[in-house]
Amino acid sequence: MKSEILYEKAKQLMPGGVNSPVRNFQSVGDTPRFISHAKEARLYDVDGNEYIDYIGSWGPMILGHANPEVLKAVTAAAENGLSFGAATEAEVMMAQLIFDLVPSIEMIRMVNSGTEATMSAVRAARGFTGRNKIIKFEGCYHGHSDAMLVKAGSGVMSSGVPSSLGVPPGCAVDTLTAVFNDIDSVQALFENNKDQVAAVIVELVPANMGVVLPKPGFLQELQKLCTENSTLLIADEVITGFRLGLGGAQELFGIKPDLTAFGKIIGGGMPVGAYGGRKEIMQQVAPCGGVYQAGTLSGNPVAMAAGIAQLSILKNNPQIYTHIDSLSARLSNGLRELIKARGLKATVNSIGSLSTLLFTEREVYNYTDALTSDTKMYGRFFSAMLDQGIYLAPAQFEAVFISNSHTGVDIDRTLECAEKALRSL
Incomplete structure (x- = not known):
């Protein structure tokens, strides 16, 4: 062959x-x-x-x-140029579309992939809270940034150890791992790391250990724990965003995260991602604040055109x-x-x-x-x-x-x- x-x-x-x-x-x-x-x-x-x-x-x-409508939009955008490294109207249109569809989004930043979106959301959470530790769930995949490539040890009390070569232990030492659908494991981590956890990041519906459904009440209890501990809740909707509904999994389960990471689907197949959430948090991102994140291709006009076309079709149908x-x-x-x-x-x-x-x-x-x-x-x-x-x-x-x-x-x-x-x- x-x-x-x-x-x-x-x-x-x-x-x-x-x-x-x-x-x-x-x-x-x-x-x-x-x-x-x-x-x-x-x-x-x-x-x-x-x-x-x-x-x-x-x-x-x-x-x-x-899809013919998406291809038409991409072709028209490409004829005007593939990349400018400058602001475009399409970025504003995309941001407004997401703003209208997802109530938890008050301000958003476009990036180039789901990995970049989750990595940037974690950095924004740390910058906003002034804390370093992050709780993730075993089996949930949030891209290949150093801090997220962590496997749980023998117990959920332990700090993470890298699960990939090339990741220095120091990059993962502040990543704590809980058990999905086990709220007690999250509570234990909060108790053993009091006032140190910046954020909990979670796939609201994990899809990287197979599709796994949250048990009734689990996500609500998780949000409650975050609120009680002044910790941000980051929803990884790279897979579920605009797929489980126009408002994503957070709408489906009645959750309002502080930050959300999007990917894949908002680009209609083009390489794109985004993260956004509460305005007071996102205003800490450069150039407004001291949390630095940048990208020459962020908000690429061709990718924005594809995403606008796809999200508009979903919104209207x-x-x-x-x-x-x-x-x-x-x-x-x-x-x-x-x-x-x-x-x-x-x-x-x-x-x-x-x-x-x-x-x-x-x-x-x-x-x-x-x-x-x-x-x-x-x-x-x-x-x-x-x-x-x-x-x-x-x-x-x-x-x-x-x-x-x-x-x-x-x-x-x-x-x-x-x-x-x-x-x-």
Whole structure:
């Protein structure tokens, strides 16, 4: 296959032959397919194979690939120039759109990725509070900045230790790790680090240890703890923002974070991110205040054009959410029925247009639960689906993303393929 030839060449030029680790298919024991183009809910590789796509560039393609209105906006913007390094009207329009859709946002700063958004939000929280420590949750991914690459030790009382080479211990010493859906673990960290915690950062719906739903009341209790301890709550909505609804997961669960990090979806597929929140906090960011953060490509005019087009479509067509949520439920329920019929040790976690099939008999509420999954079995399932033209995430702990371009026929076809794949296991 041409993909195999390209992969062999790529391995000589790039680490693992890829520019992002999960793309190399290592965890599923397969060879990556090199994609040539995409349209609506389909991917096409360099060997001419067609796939029903359930990655959607890891979330932002909520309208499907190559949406005509988004492409038209991008083309028009590109004709005026690709980058200015200066202020544009499009930045103001994007900021106003987000301001109108997300009540917790009183002021916002555009950046270039979700990693940059979470990193900058943490810095703003530290600058505003004058405190250094951050609480994150085991299994929640907030990008690859040094302070966020932390794995919990044997107990949640301990400070974090780096989980990546190249991260000095000092960069992670102020990152504390709690257990998702366990409010007592958060309370314990506050008690043992009194008046030292600047912020708690959390994926309101984690989607990087598989999709994990917050238990009823957990997020509300978390916000209450933050308020009682004069600590900021940072909502990482890089995946859930504008996907679980126009107001994101925070609207869905009735949470009002102090700061929010966005990514992916606000750029319509272009590299973009943003962070924002309470005005008094954001006014500490340069040039207004002493929290420095800058970027030549922040608010890039082409990326802004794509994001404005996509968010405007979503704003003016709320029925899109009804469509994608119903398709996701149809897929998730269908998989549950297949699992039950075959007596397999597997579970499906789903919410809105997000879901994950986890090969474990346990209900998954946190990272420890997720780690009981049989990753080798998922790898076999993934390959069996790929061979039938279904492109799932090449890793057990990622999400399935439904787009507005998917149809009921696509879901039925996927379930037929899943039945064959599960039978082969």
